[in-house]
Amino acid sequence: MLARLGSGAASPALFSRLGGGLRALSGAAPKRIAVLPGDGIGPEVMAEALKVLTAVEKISPARFATETHLIGGAAWDAHGVHFPDATRAACGKADAILFGSIGGPTAESDKPKWANAERNALLGLRKAFTLAVNLRPATVYPMLASLSPLRPDIIAQGVDILVVRELVGGIYFGAHTTDGDRATDVMEYSAAQIRTALKFGFEVAQKRRKHLTVVDKANVLDCSRLWRRVATEMAPSYPDVVMDFMLVDNAAMQIIKAPAFFDVLCTENMFGDILSDAASVLPGSLGLMPSASLGETVHLFEPSGGSAPDIAGKGIANPIAQILSAALMLRYSFNMEAEARLVEDAVSAVLADGLRTGDIALKGQPTVGTAQMGDAIVAKMLASKK
Template identity: 40%
Template sequence: MELCVIEGDGIGREVIPAAVEVLKHVAPDVIIRPMEAGWGYFQKHKTPLPDETIQVARECKAILFGAVSSPAYPVEGYFSPIVRLRRTLQAFANLRPAQHLPVPTSREGVDMLIVRENTEDLYIGHEHTEDEGQTGIAEKVITRDATERVTRLTYELVRRIGRKKVTIVHKANVLSQSDGLFRRVALEIAANYPEIITDELYVDTAAYWMVKDPNRFDVILTPNLYGDILSDMAAAWGGGMGLAPSLSLGENIALAEPVHGSAPDIAGKGIANPTASMLSVAMLLRLYWNRIEAADKIEQAVRKTLSEGDYTVDIYTEGAISTEDFTKRVCSHLS
């Protein structure tokens, strides 16, 4: 097995090596192939995602991606490398779990999985301005094919991992042509899985319940934009963004990545939380490589480290430990 490792920018260059170190303890046979992408690479080479990186990602069929620092203003030639990579590889289903962890910022009982369609919606990037820059217009695209495949993957995954309920989240009462299509197709596919409970919520109602009672959710299935927002909300109940892993799946492709950003304000200080990267590797092992025992070992080692009060500064400032020390303590539980 091979793993294409892209550290990216900022703290990606700190947390991804930590995750790779943990991976080597439980799966030493995995061959690591480091590649480049991101804003820093763009500034030197005028592309944020070189063809060589895409080629190696395709060859490995498994990718661990760190974080990128994208400017909030248009830069000629620049695009989000992670969004482009997901679409290029057709990693169409983004899985974002939110589970209780033994940290003060996590909520007891929370255990949900958010699945978002990962290749279309407003994130296709079809934008333009009119009226001499006074009007901005973006296209929202929802297709039957993309909705069918992400829904099938969701229900097959629910069946495989033993979850019981899927909540389809949309805004079909306002966006009848786009979200309406997503709703209709998702419910059509859901009818083939009668043993799994299916319900639906408008996205604003789902946001309300995410704040009021997150324990009501088991699995959420939703288009790209809503999933991006709801999964970040859910991350708060799991303890914070530094603890939130993700895995994007496609046909014979998997892309693991922590959901936090590049955090340039703390980059290089050695204080970033590598938990999300480590748990993303565990998701890769469990759900793509089917190496359940190795995934269990990583998750248990992370939980034990946290339960002993070994926190990075984002969780608890007093007595906080460094990225390196946190990694060493996780690895000590794997030895």
């Protein structure tokens, strides 16, 4: 059952679990989850994700042990740092990290509590646990198609994209220098870093529609040419996956113009940052967008949106992105494909029933609060197993 953690346990190896029907057995050690609600709406939406995990325990052999720790502004209040040693240690002992959000009001961004909070905490987590690959799915739900900025005829072709972004290399982590009116930012990649991202891209494509698009700027950049060489070398090992290449400027256009073309899109750090943000607009709300960051010893799962301090404490935030992040955790950290699909199907069913939080409601449409949305998703899960 959901409970506080005890002593440490070994974590799964990077990319060793892509889902495939294996389930937790009754009597097995519970899966250990470090819960980091963070700031703003983080604690509110996290509470709903934990409700969902409790429901998973009721209808499957799965068992979870959780421990909640502080991060971001909440950690600053208690410890004077954004990423305390106790939080780092708990994450290192866990099988997975379920993360909420970080950040405070824009008007207070220069105060010590909030200045560099995201950089210290998020980049600290990425560095500490070598979170080398980021996953950002973007799916347009048919019942929410009117929220998408895309034309109906484009949506009708289907929008279900998974962006796989290399997360610890490239220009963000290269050398940075400034000398008067001259600045330099270095993009650097090794073949090993590229293989890590592409391996996951190929393997997850095998589980989806078997199409991998590698996005680069190979007409200009040597780093991109290395990406193409490594991808070409790896492709024969995945004969069931159709691989193609696309320049990043074209990819930015095609995500809007013809998103149905894409299944899995794999790319380097900066390109992935930009393209995943572009894709995140398509469903109509960040409140629907989960994400995962996969590491060598532990994976992290979080909503793509921010802490939304303007609505924190009002009970109106959309918990779906946090709940779907928990579903990704079930799939990629715990190999619980059936349980992950159960959660995702419950979300779809609730939306099909017409339940809407404020961010996904049309003008004049009734809305529900954070807890009501979470309760409805849990009810669908439980009803599906009666």
